[in-house]
Amino acid sequence: MTTEHFASFDGTKLALHRVGQGRPFVLLHGLFSSAQMNWIKWGHAQRIAEQGYEVLMLDFRVHGESEAPHGPENYPAGVLVEDVVALVGHLGLTDYDLGGFSLGARTAIHGVASGRLSPKRLILGGMGVDGLQEWEKRSAFFMRVIDEFDAIPKGDPAYFSMQFLKSQGVDRVAARLLLQSMEDLDLSELAHIACPTLVVCGDEDRDNGSAQDLADQLPDATYVEVPGTHMSSVTKPDLGRAMAEWLAAARG
Template sequence: MDTVTEFFDSFDGTRLAIHRMGKGRPLVLLHGLFSSAQMNWIKFGHAETIAARGYEVIMLDFRVHGDSEAPEDPAKYPLNVLVRDVAALVDHLGFEDYDLGGFSLGARTSLHAVAHGVVHPSRLIVGGMGTAGLGEWAKRAAYFKRVIDEFDAIPRGDPAYFSMQFLKSQGVNRVAARLLLDTMPDLELGLLADITIPTLVVCGDEDRDNGSAEALAKCIPGADFAEVPGTHMGSVTKPDLGQAMADWLGDAQ
């Protein structure tokens, strides 16, 4: 199935990439930290699996990621900038009835946007995220700042070595990435009770990177919980993730 890539200017003029696949009901998908739409949704077939059920899958590359711009001006990194980018995307596309999903950072961003009433999707998918990933961001950000600051000096065997290699493979602009890490505030878990739309929390059965996904599901009224095989990085490489999302969404009407 073909993917069409286009660009739009976000709220501050930063040029962001959108990748679109399929036709039908709109589903906006957001990728993980230092990844991309290509890596999380396209490469391993998840977007195609979902599109085959009658959806147009719209995949944003966050700023500093994928084919989007990575400005090095600190003024381009206000608090919750990624949430503002998602709101700008929805406004740009003129969507009113659509679904929203994300993995890891994309899930975190989706939860912020929905809990604060910035966007209003009809359904929500939260992948690879637990309660710790929402409430302990400073610890996670400090880890990645170390990866950026010590980059080529990180030795093999260091837990941060794999993260460094991943950033290198994705061609991440480290100046822009460091600025982005300071834009993400914690989300008060109590706000999750305000999310009343149908929600799926899906996570790898070996994924503990962001704490308990099952506990997160219990914080969202009526949320469904599903496990798929894999670790945090591994679950996105297996077809089960896309299949679980497609099965939960069902055939588009």
């Protein structure tokens, strides 16, 4: 495992973690998590690397070991897609696969649907059709967590999220700016995602709506369920195993 930093489109320094050798696979983590928390800690990246991949794990801005600038100019609409485009350009990738969980999946969908990203294969974890719409409503929950933070009492539905942000050392000023940069997706744009796609989701995960419905709306998708909720599915070996097995089968 190695870690390096590169400058994104606006000069923000982003962390890139690498493991394995072979075909490039860009892997994106969830909201207020990190490559370490989603992919490295639970062994998913290693399982995928064993299939002949170099797994390239980005820490989004405001996450993990990447910078968290406070300037509004550092958070244009679709900023996370721009960061992934910058990573692909930095590495000179022209033939690669792409995957993400939750926010990472959402970002990948926006990037591929818009034509900004062109992977040969795509993996979408922990994402359903609801997670692509009504972002203002969804972000309001996290805005409250950011604004009230230590005042949120135990037993409140937001308490666990507050504790998670605290454990990850999330910069709340930058987090608020980031939340305001995200846009909804017109579901008709899903038809633009023509590459073979795996939609994988926990059997108790309803956080982003129906993952099965998302798979049904994609031109060439396979749907796989693994054990767990939105938070627990990423901690179980089944997720990484499902991703690695699908990639191996898709490559033939």
